[in-house]
Amino acid sequence: MKFVLIFIIMITNTDSKTQYTNALIKEDSPYLQQHAYNPVAWYAWGEEAFELAKTQNKLIFLSIGYSTCHWCHVMEEESFENEEIAKILNKYFISIKVDREEMPHIDKYYQDVHNLLNKRGGGWPLTIVMTPFAKAFFAATYIPNQPKYGRSGIKELLLQIEGVYQRDTQKVIQSSLEIERILKEHKDSSNKEKVVLNSTIVSQFISDVESSFDNKHFGIGIEPKFPHASTVETLLDIYSVYNDEKALDMATSMLKAMANGGINDQIEGGFYRYSVDAAWMIPHFEKMLYTNAELLSAYAKAYKITQDEFYKNQVDAIVNFVRVRFEKDLLHYSASDADSLVGETKEEGAYFVFDYKQTKEYLQQKGYKNTQEILEYFNISKQGNFEHQQNNPYLNGKNEPENLSQIKKDLKKLRTQKEYPFIDYKILTAWNALYITSLFEAGYSKEACIYLDTLVNKLYIDGELYHQRLIEKKPKVKGLFEDYSFLISALIKAYDSSLDQKYLTLALTLNDEAITKFYKNENWYMSDDTFQTVSSIYDSSYKSALSNMLDNLLKLAVLHEDLNLQKIFKDSLDTNSLTLTSSPSNSAWLVRNYISFEKGYIVLKATKEMLKKEKIPLNPFLLKKVINEKKYLACSVNSCFAYSNNLDEILKKIEAY
Numbered sequence: 176m177k178f179v180l181i182f183i184i185m186i187t188n189t190d191s192k193t194q195y196t197n198a199l200i201k202e203d204s205p206y207l208q209q210h211a212y213n214p215v216a217w218y219a220w221g222e223e224a225f226e227l228a229k230t231q232n233k234l235i236f237l238s239i240g241y242s243t244c245h246w247c248h249v250m251e252e253e254s255f256e257n258e259e260i261a262k263i264l265n266k267y268f269i270s271i272k273v274d275r276e277e278m279p280h281i282d283k284y285y286q287d288v289h290n291l292l293n294k295r296g297g298g299w300p301l302t303i304v305m306t307p308f309a310k311a312f313f314a315a316t317y318i319p320n321q322p323k324y325g326r327s328g329i330k331e332l333l334l335q336i337e338g339v340y341q342r343d344t345q346k347v348i349q350s351s352l353e354i355e356r357i358l359k360e361h362k363d364s365s366n367k368e369k370v371v372l373n374s375t376i377v378s379q380f381i382s383d384v385e386s387s388f389d390n391k392h393f394g395i396g397i398e399p400k401f402p403h404a405s406t407v408e409t410l411l412d413i414y415s416v417y418n419d420e421k422a423l424d425m426a427t428s429m430l431k432a433m434a435n436g437g438i439n440d441q442i443e444g445g446f447y448r449y450s451v452d453a454a455w456m457i458p459h460f461e462k463m464l465y466t467n468a469e470l471l472s473a474y475a476k477a478y479k480i481t482q483d484e485f486y487k488n489q490v491d492a493i494v495n496f497v498r499v500r501f502e503k504d505l506l507h508y509s510a511s512d513a514d515s516l517v518g519e520t521k522e523e524g525a526y527f528v529f530d531y532k533q534t535k536e537y538l539q540q541k542g543y544k545n546t547q548e549i550l551e552y553f554n555i556s557k558q559g560n561f562e563h564q565q566n567n568p569y570l571n572g573k574n575e576p577e578n579l580s581q582i583k584k585d586l587k588k589l590r591t592q593k594e595y596p597f598i599d600y601k602i603l604t605a606w607n608a609l610y611i612t613s614l615f616e617a618g619y620s621k622e623a624c625i626y627l628d629t630l631v632n633k634l635y636i637d638g639e640l641y642h643q644r645l646i647e648k649k650p651k652v653k654g655l656f657e658d659y660s661f662l663i664s665a666l667i668k669a670y671d672s673s674l675d676q677k678y679l680t681l682a683l684t685l686n687d688e689a690i691t692k693f694y695k696n697e698n699w700y701m702s703d704d705t706f707q708t709v710s711s712i713y714d715s716s717y718k719s720a721l722s723n724m725l726d727n728l729l730k731l732a733v734l735h736e737d738l739n740l741q742k743i744f745k746d747s748l749d750t751n752s753l754t755l756t757s758s759p760s761n762s763a764w765l766v767r768n769y770i771s772f773e774k775g776y777i778v779l780k781a782t783k784e785m786l787k788k789e790k791i792p793l794n795p796f797l798l799k800k801v802i803n804e805k806k807y808l809a810c811s812v813n814s815c816f817a818y819s820n821n822l823d824e825i826l827k828k829i830e831a832y
Contacts, residue, residue, distance in 0.1 A: 198223075199272060203645055205599050206242035206274040210251065214261035217272045220281065228269040228307040234340055235305040236268040236333075239275050239282050242599040243461045243512040245523055246317045247300045253320035254329050260320070263330060267337045268304075275299060276509060276603060277643060277652060280701035280708040287358055289314035304336055310351030362709055368753045376759055376769055377413060381422055383760035384410065388425055392454045393432035395760075399459070401449045402433060404469035405718040409763040411476045412795045416770060423480070430477055433470075434489050437560075437569035440527065441553060442586045445496030446470050447513075456569055457561055460513035460524040460596075464501055464603075465717040467493050468610035475617035479793050490617045497610065500598065504646055505629040507610055509603050512596035526593045528565035529586070531557045537589050548576050553586075603643050604634045604654065608661035609717065615668035627669050630662070631681070640685065656701045656710055657720035659689040663727045667734075674783045674801050679734065686731055689724065690743065697750045699724065712751045712762045721747075722764035726771065733776045733812040734800055741812055744772065771796050777829050780808040789822050797829065 198218050199211040210217055218224035228235050238255075240247035254260045264270050275282035282301065289297035292314045304313035313336060318329040327335075340347050384406060387395050395403045410426035413419050433439060436455025438447050446466050447458035471493045478486035501508045515526040534555055538546040552575065553568035554560065561567050576582060607630050614623035633650075634641045640654035640662070666682035669675070692703040699710040699721050710721040725744050732740035748755075751765065759766050778798045779791065785807065786799050802808065807825040809817035809832070817828035 203648060203651065204242075204274040204277050205601060206240060206247075206276070207272055209242060210255060210272050213251065213255045214258050214265075215255050215270050216261075216265045217270050220271055220273050220278060224269050224271050225309055228305075228309070231269070232307050233267060233269050234307065234337065235303075235309060236264055236270045237273065237285065237301075237303040237305060237311075238270070239273040239285060239301040239303070240299045241274055241276050241510070242601075243463075243510040243597065244299045245459065245461070245513045246298075248512075248514060248521065250300050250317055254318070257320065260330055260333070263333050267333070275301075276599075276601065279657065280655060281706055283701060283711070284358075284706070284708045285311065285314065288354060289316070291354060291357060306340075306348055306351050308348075310348070310355055312347055312351040312354060369749045370752045370756055372748070372752050372756070372769060374773065376756065376766060377417070379756070380409070380759040380763070380766045381413065381419065383758070384425060385421070387760065389453060393428045394453075394455065395429070398453045399449050399451050400438075400453055400455065402438070402446065402466060402470055403429075403714075403763075404466075404473045405714040406760065406763040407473045408469075408476055409767040411473070411480060412767055412770065415480065415793070415795050416774060426473075427477055427481065430474060430486065430489075434474075434485070435570040435572075437567045439489075439569075440496070441568040441570060442527075442583050442590065443496055443499070444492035445500065446493070457567055458524075460527055461510060462496075462500075463510045463716075464497070464507055464606045465609055467497055468606065468613045469717055471610070472613035472616045475613065494614070494617065494619060500595075503600070505626055506602045506633060506646060507607050507626070508598050509601045509606055510599045512598070515596040516594045522562075524561060524565070524567065526590060526596055528561050528567050529553075529555050529589070530565060531555055531559065534566075534586070534589065538585070541585050543582070545576055548573075549582055552576055600645060601643050602633070602646060604630065604641065604658040605661045605720070607634075608658070608665040611665040612661065612668050615665075615672050620672040623665075624669055624673055627665055627678075630665075634658075635681075640688075653703070656689065656693045656699060656703075656724070659685055659693070660720040660724040660727065663689070663731075664723060667727065667730050670734075671799055674786060674799065676801070682727075683731060683735060686727060686740075694743065697746055699747065712754055712765045714761065714763055718764040719762065721751075722762065722768055725765065725768050729768065729771055729776055729812075730798060733778050733810070734798060736810075736812070738813060744768075748772070775811050775832075777832065778810050779825065779829070780804065780810060781806070792826065794829075 195212055195214045197211060197213060197216050199207040202208060202219050207219060273281055285301055285303050286297045288303065288311045289301060298316045300317055302315045302318055303311050305311045318332060319326055321328045384395065389397065394400050395406065407426045407429060410422040414423040432455055433446065436450065438450045438455045438458045440447065445462050448461050448463050448466050449459050451457050451459055471490060474486045474489040478490060497507060500511060513523045514521040517525045535546055535550060538549055543549060552570065552573045554571060555566040555568060558564060559566050611623050611627050611630065614626070634644060636650070640658055641650035642652040642655050642658050644650035663682050663685050666678045670678040670682065693700045701708045701710050712719050712722050725747055728740045728744040731737065748769065755762050755765055774796055776796050776798055778800045780800045780802045782803065782805055783801045786801065791797065791799065806818055806820050807822055808815055809825050809829050816832060817825050819825050
């Protein structure tokens with residue numbers, strides 16, 4: 176393979192940020208572009224880098240992150256922009272950068288490596304060192320520039336790793352092969368062991384959630400505290416099916432606590448990714464499309480069940496936030512950063528927080544007579560609740576001041592004196608589809624159809640689904656399993672809402688493609704390429720693409736009257752049964768799938784006119800299908816059990832089925 180010069184000194188520009196250019200300059204990923212001017216001779220993931228490692232007998236330094244990751248920025252500023260550290264990396268290593276949002280299957284594999292080596296979960300930035308033959312033997316997350324936080328500094332660590340490899344090459348190689356063997360063995364053994372599932376999995380799930388539930392501040396676990404939207408939705412569906420008041424109470428108390436807390440942007444709407452404290456007060460300030468997509472669905476479902484306008488207000492606030500900050504040409508960007516500029520430096524949360532004195536004076540200048548009441552409502556105080564005595568707004572039951580909508584508009588204007596954080600302008604198929612599905616759940620069906628048509632038009636080209644694109648460029652990365660999974664869900668929702676056959680037809684086409692591409696030997700794989708990573712049923716940052724796909728199979732089985740799809744669901748459920756029973760609260764969406772399998776999706780069939788004119792009551796397991804028959808028909812996957820001109824009669828039979 177021809178050697179490509181990747182490290183060019185830009186003689187015409189002496190600015191430290193643009194003095195160097197590496198191979199990432201050729202990439203589309205905004206995250207990789209952020210590192211294109213590092214003095215580190217970065218490569219993108221690909222054969223060129225791996226061939227160089229082998230021919231030059233150099234270790235591989237792999238760094239995985241994403242564009243809005245705070246600690247990724249810190250490690251870049253401390254180490255990857257440091258010329259001394261760059262010299263070490265360039266001399267002894269082939270350095271590879273991966274955008275985990277662009278290549279989630281690669282990230283998933285190396286997160287498993289980190290888990291194995293460190294006996295705990297990983298995160299980002301993820302740091303992996305591999306042999307020249309791309310076998311991992313070292314894993315860490317953020318590594319400081321100098322020894323601190325009880326961790327070695329990166330300079331010493333890199334030299335130590337290189338020294339160990341040179342002194343005992345065979346031992347390092349053997350270690351890397353053993354790691355690979357253990358990971359494969361663990362995967363194979365977990366798939367071989369199968370257990371019989373029964374309805375106790377639901378009570379076990381509720382018990383597991385309850386055991387980790389924070390009854391003081393509400394939510395799951397302590398700090399850092401995540402939204403766990405898939406768990407909330409599953410609890411709400413359990414209430415809908417079993418009338419379990421405990422499930423409803425945990426779900427709604429958590430939703431209310433988050434909505435009132437600092438994890439919710441009280442000024443502009445939209446939820447941050449997680450809270451660093453147990454009380455939902457101080458968030459990690461990045462906003463992700465997937466977080467807001469899943470919470471949109473959860474709040475919409477809570478509103479349908481309770482009819483409490485509190486939840487409807489949150490639904491509308493999320494939709495407005497996404498429309499203002501993330502929407503472009505009817506597509507949606509992936510995330511916004513936690514950090515924003517203060518002078519020449521970036522600080523976490525700088526755009527979002529408020530200074531007490533400045534805010535008070537600003538409100539007074541705006542003519543507000545109740546300035547102190549406003550400050551107390553948003554908990555903006557002299558002492559502050561964040562760094563440098565700044566304040567992240569949250570609510571704690573104070574009476575709502577008059578003209579709250581106008582107050583928020585004015586506080587937003589005050590914010591805009593600062594620069595809004597960086598927005599990652601990647602259009603990810605999976606995350607867009609996840610948001611569109613939630614829009615249908617929230618009742619924004621017209622907008623959802625428009626967004627879905629645009630997404631399909633821009634990312635499904637000449638019969639090929641793509642994973643991502645930049646709006647102004649053609650897509651390059653072919654669709655991954657999660658793209659198929661979440662897009663099929665959106666298409667099924669679109670069909671159920673519009674009854675337009677084109678959505679069901681495309682859903683069935685993509686479903687067939689997904690089975691062909693990703694379903695092999697009773698396992699579902701995250702990609703259809705040489706890097707094979709088995710998809711997991713665990714819900715992590717967002718709901719499991721595998722669990723979501725299994726839900727698609729059940730729905731399409733009954734809509735298309737295809738028992739083979741139900742068999743694939745059952746086989747996949749059996750394959751993952753041991754994992755599910757060992758920790759059902761970590762696989763909430765699969766628990767929900769088990770309920771839908773046991774209860775059974777029902778499809779209500781009639782003409783489009785009949786289905787459109789009637790108001791069908793809330794039922795998470797009831798679907799609709801157009802047929803040329805002027806009576807209502809209710810069917811399960813393998814039989815029809817009710818037939819009548821009277822919808823109420825049919826609905827009673829569905830309820831009793």
